[in-house]
Amino acid sequence: MSLPRIAIDAMGGDEGVRVMVSGAALARHRHENFRFLLVGDQDRIKRALDDHPGLASASEILHCEDVVGGDEKPTQALRRAKTTSMGLAINAVKAGDAGAAVSAGNTGALMAMSKLALRTMPGIDRPALAALLPTLEEHDVIMLDLGANTECDARNLVQFAIMGAAYSRIVEGSGAPRVRLLNIGTEEIKGTDQVQEAAVMLRAARGLAMAFDGFVEADQINRGNVDVVVSDGFSGNIALKAIEGSARFVTDLLKNAFRSSLRSKFGFLVSRPATELLRHHLDPNNHNGAVFLGLNGVVVKSHGSANEKGVANAVAVAARLVEAKLTERIASDLAELGEANLRQAAKAAHKDAT
Amino acid sequence: MSLPRIAIDAMGGDEGVRVMVSGAALARHRHENFRFLLVGDQDRIKRALDDHPGLASASEILHCEDVVGGDEKPTQALRRAKTTSMGLAINAVKAGDAGAAVSAGNTGALMAMSKLALRTMPGIDRPALAALLPTLEEHDVIMLDLGANTECDARNLVQFAIMGAAYSRIVEGSGAPRVRLLNIGTEEIKGTDQVQEAAVMLRAARGLAMAFDGFVEADQINRGNVDVVVSDGFSGNIALKAIEGSARFVTDLLKNAFRSSLRSKFGFLVSRPATELLRHHLDPNNHNGAVFLGLNGVVVKSHGSANEKGVANAVAVAARLVEAKLTERIASDLAELGEANLRQAAKAAHKDAT
CATH class of the missing domain: 3.40.718.10 (Isopropylmalate Dehydrogenase)
Structure with missing residues (x-):
């Protein structure tokens, strides 16, 4: 990858796609050299991007329909690592398609999926x-x-x-x-x-x-x-x-x-x-923006109830740690x-x- | 004992005898039916009582010269249970001479001494x-x-x-x-x-x-x-x-x-x-006033830095639990x-x- 990229689980959190996309757009002002991979429902992401042409030009969309539920048990969510927006955002980090992943979804599931996909660092x-x-x-x-x-x-x-x-x-x-x-x-x-x-x-x-x-x-x-x-x-x-x-x-x-x-x-x-x-x-x-330290890759948890400023901070944490x-x-x-x-x-x- | 009595370790705490005695005097206004056993240096307690004739008339003094240090290890303090103001206040509860003890001294020592002297309740x-x-x-x-x-x-x-x-x-x-x-x-x-x-x-x-x-x-x-x-x-x-x-x-x-x-x-x-x-x-x-629950007797810990209002609250907690x-x-x-x-x-x- 030429420019560093951050994968964003656009579906997690209480506030949904719009706040995740607005937050990413806000973060982009501070980190203009970053690109974004927005993971989730394509139509809803596109609609949210209409208000943010700058972000749209710096983003790719990875479409998926499946979402990890807020109350879902981590073990259950793990089985859908390949189909959910959370799982696919983490997998992008694993595959080297992104330097970091940000999600506002279920913390236990995010932890379990990140651990399984990225593994802990040696030592x-x-x-x-x-x-x-x-x-x-x-x-x-x-x-x-x-x-x-x-x-x-x-x-x-x-x-x-x-x-x-x-x-x-x-x-x-x-x-x-x-x-x-x-x-x-x-x-x-x-x-x-x-x-x-x-x-x-x-x-x-x-x-x-x-x-x-x-x-x-x-x-x-x-x-x-x-x-x-x-x-x-x-x-x-x-x-x-x-x-x-x-x-x-x-x-x-x-x-x-x-x-x-x-x-x-x-x-x-x-x-x-x-x-x-x-x-x-x-x-x-x-x-806002707690990071899982010790994995082979950066995964940042945004609070479920964060507003766009909060999401922007979580994305900035990810960008900073990648840089x-x-x-x-x-x-x-x-x-x-x-x-x-x-x-x-x-x-x-x-x-x-x- | 005819009237309920509260034993007060007059020597513990950062502020010393004066604040313990003033606090007890303040508490007495709310609990007039209580008597007090003031444990510690007789001369200093008497001087402090000069300002509180009401409390003086409701109190006995149990003189001792030894004091548990603030940094002392509990095991060390335990050996001086029979000579220190803290130990003697607790022993008064054990002997039935007081319904409760109040101390602003070393928490670990207070806990260890109370446990050893009063034992935990059955169950x-x-x-x-x-x-x-x-x-x-x-x-x-x-x-x-x-x-x-x-x-x-x-x-x-x-x-x-x-x-x-x-x-x-x-x-x-x-x-x-x-x-x-x-x-x-x-x-x-x-x-x-x-x-x-x-x-x-x-x-x-x-x-x-x-x-x-x-x-x-x-x-x-x-x-x-x-x-x-x-x-x-x-x-x-x-x-x-x-x-x-x-x-x-x-x-x-x-x-x-x-x-x-x-x-x-x-x-x-x-x-x-x-x-x-x-x-x-x-x-x-x-x-102010934390209580050790589960002992055969009431022991209340007053914060080391409590002022006279704080000590009064700790004494009131003791009085209330005895009542x-x-x-x-x-x-x-x-x-x-x-x-x-x-x-x-x-x-x-x-x-x-x-």
């Missing part, structure tokens, strides 16, 4: 779902795993740390991202055997392209003093949703307060900077680090545990 | 740490376990559900609290084996004094449509801290916005209802439910898993 046992979250500082924080793996051992967590650090170096441009393991305390004795062992391994390993600094508690995630927060998919998903729910709780309280005491237009005007700021910082569309050669970077980090070194670190962890 | 394998959190509705939500048990099996989770429901019936007065297990999705297939098995057991058990309704995701904790959220101590602690951190993140963003755009006094006045409301709803002091005979209630729920019934439910869970 990575399991892929992890990673996303960017806002902090009080200028930069974002990367969290992983956000739910791809309900249970993880120390080795998985170490691999997540390496992948998260590679992702952070791409988006923040920092040479040695500050990486921490999510835990219920910062003392060495806190937490599960898995996080303790992972900490020993990360401390013992030499040549890591990160500044590993032990544990972080969930109330520190947004403070801006850590670049990558590593956890198993169960606690990571719970932390992420707790953060989202709590932010919504506070803004709902605020809305009620403004509604009851600031009826005047003037009150509204005065309060606008605050609501604007909250909207900007907390709108999940601004941070920065994420997969190659993780592979080279792993090679640099060396399997022998990791085995050594594992031994250190084991000695420490006994 | 309960492990105690759990429970706290009240605000919701969008009038009522609070109870969360447990918040960190007493890093790892839990299905049986532990079922017991936590029973204890949490008993606590909820006391504070909310509802006959059948809505109880849910914290999970990363609401579908039956989601989550760890432990939460899935616990759900099967809770669905199968008859005679539960609760309305068990499956799973809840962390973004729904504050919405007000669940009364008790049950989890292992690792995810529960992470959810709690993520909620606290995110609320602080949003209010910090807001403060920055008001500071930069609303310099005028008028702007401040207009924004005051919002900040007042946030202060009221989100001030952790208003929700409502929490321990007896949990025991009777367990008896009502019957060990045979729980075994039956466990069998159902096992059958379902295979």
